[in-house]
Amino acid sequence: MGVIRVNGLGKAYKSYSSQWSRLAEWLTPFGKPRHHRHWVLQDIHLNVGAGEAVGIIGSNGAGKSTLLKIITGTVRQSCGTVALNGRVAAMLELGMGFHPDFTGRQNVMMGGQLLGLSVSEIQKLMPEIEAFAEIGDYIDQPVRTYSSGMQMRLAFSVATAHRPDILIVDEALSVGDAYFQHKSFDRIRKFRMAGTTLLIVSHDRYAIQTVCDRAILLDSGCIRMEGRPVEVLDYYNAMMAERDHQQIQRVALADGNIATVSGTGEAYITSVRITDQRGQALQSIEVGQLLRLEVRIKARSVLDRVVLGFMITDRLGQCIYGINTHRLEQPIMDMAANEEATFRFDFPARLGKGSYAVALSLSREDSHIDKNYEWRDNALMLHVFNTKQENFVGCNWLDAKVSIERRLPNQSTGDIPA
Structure with missing residues (x-):
């Protein structure tokens, strides 16, 4: 079984003011250092069971890619230790x-x-590698x-042709088309169900959460x-919008979940609730029930444009639906200081x-990255x-209807029995 242990890991690169400083340090190895260290990783402790x-x-x-390269042994750390237990397959760079x-x-x-397979094992796996990569005569x-997509297909097929104890994947999978990304994941x-340990770097929220x-x-x-x-990704998204002197808060909710709140605070949300069409607050919701999302806000200062949006996500953090007043062409223009507004x-x-x-x-525009209040x-x-609809599966009720046409052998279309 694959285990990864990283303790006190650090990586620093030497930085010289000029090429002559580098030469002088090389010629006088016992003289004073003529470089300063630029640390790209510091005090990393990581245990993956x-x-x-x-x-x-x-x-x-x-430092994400550097960390993976050190763990796989392609880059040497400046301090700390890395211990791996099990056969490792890695995809760090395309091709x-x-x-x-x-x-x-x-x-x-x-x-x-290079992955430790014998020639006979590779020859035995070759048909499966070709079939999975789907690059044909290429x-x-x-x-x-x-x-680049074909290189990624072949590289992934080779790295995963034989189930490893540890699989390490960098951003390489983001190059492929949607079909192959689904196939790869x-x-x-x-592999995970079979016991493979996974370490993955990705900007794909769906991949990380699922x-x-x-x-x-x-x-x-x-x-x-x-x-x-979900909590780490929410915090990361808030951190990315932290410019413009925004603040980030993490608030514990009554159900034990953590809510991340960020923004400049020039406008803020005062209340939010879900009601039925008569304005009665709801605790539980029936499939297909008509809902009203009511959000009240207040401006602290004069704002030329204000947009409110909402997004519904499932328990894995996948977006089910999202919309805002920019896309609905109903932004608030010229909001005064201390003015309040209610959205329904x-x-x-x-x-x-x-x-x-x-x-x-x-926010001010379509995305909260532009100006996040x-x-x-x-x-x-x-x-x-x-309790009222058919017993369907999935995240969306599409209210599908079915019609069935049967025809016995040697019977014309117009003679279908009732």
């Missing part, structure tokens, strides 16, 4: 280890041996003729937060039974049950 899946998120330059002048088949043979063409899920048990947020080379994927969104609850969260965005995750929870 057997069969566990951990997602690593963070902005560009946070890593592929020779552009060799054919795809030849690269499969070389790549498989398998016998030089890799330099491949598109389906294989990853099957595949991982927990997530780690890297910021400036340090672990800033660790916990449930009416819609049917065409949702599957289960629990859902409602996030709210108060307030972003509130888990503003309220919806509990949907089904």
Whole structure:
């Protein structure tokens, strides 16, 4: 079983003021240092148990790829220790280890041996690798003729041809088309069910939330937060909007969940509730029931434009539906200081039974990244049950109708028995 243990890990690169400083330090190894250290990772402690899946998120330059390279042994750490238990397969860079002048088949043979497989094992797995990659006759063409998506298909097929104890994946999967991404994550899920330990870096919220048990947020080379994927991703989104002197708060809700609230505070949400069409507050919701989302806001200062939006997510954090007053072409223009406004969104609850969260965005434009007055995750929870509709599965009730036409052998279409 695959286990990853990282203790006190750090990575620093030497930075010189000029090429002459580098030469002088090389010529006088016992003289005073002529460089300063730039730390890209500091004091990283990480334990990933057997069969566990951990997602690593963070902005560009946070140290995510460097961490994976150190764990897999392609980069050497400056301090700390890394211990791995089990056979490792890694996808760190697109086409890593592929020779552009060799054919795809030849690269499969070389790549498989780098993963510790014998020639006979690779030959036995070759039909499965070809079938999964789905690149057709290109398998016998030089890799330099491949598109980036084709390289990713073949690299992933090789890395996962034999289930590893530990699978480490960087952003490479984001290059592929939607069809192959779904196919790849389906294989990853099957590996997880079979006991493979997973360490993945991705900006894809869906991937982190559906595949991982927990997530780690890297910021400036340090672990800033660790916990449930939904909570870490919510905090990360708020952190990305932290410019413009915004504040981030984490509020514990009555049901035990954590709500992340961020924004400049120039306008803020004073209340939010779900009611029926008569204005009665609801605790539970029937599938298909007509709802009203009522949100009240207040401006602290004069604002030229205000947009309110909401997003409904399922228990994994996947977006089920989202809309705002910008897209509905109903923004508030020229809001005065201390002015209040009430928004009412009416819609049917065409949702599957289960629990859902409602996030709210108060901004200037379509996205809260542009000018975020307030972003509130888990503003309220919806509990949907089904006692009146057919016993369907999934997150959406589509109210499908069916018609059936039967025809016996040698019977014309117009002679269908009742």
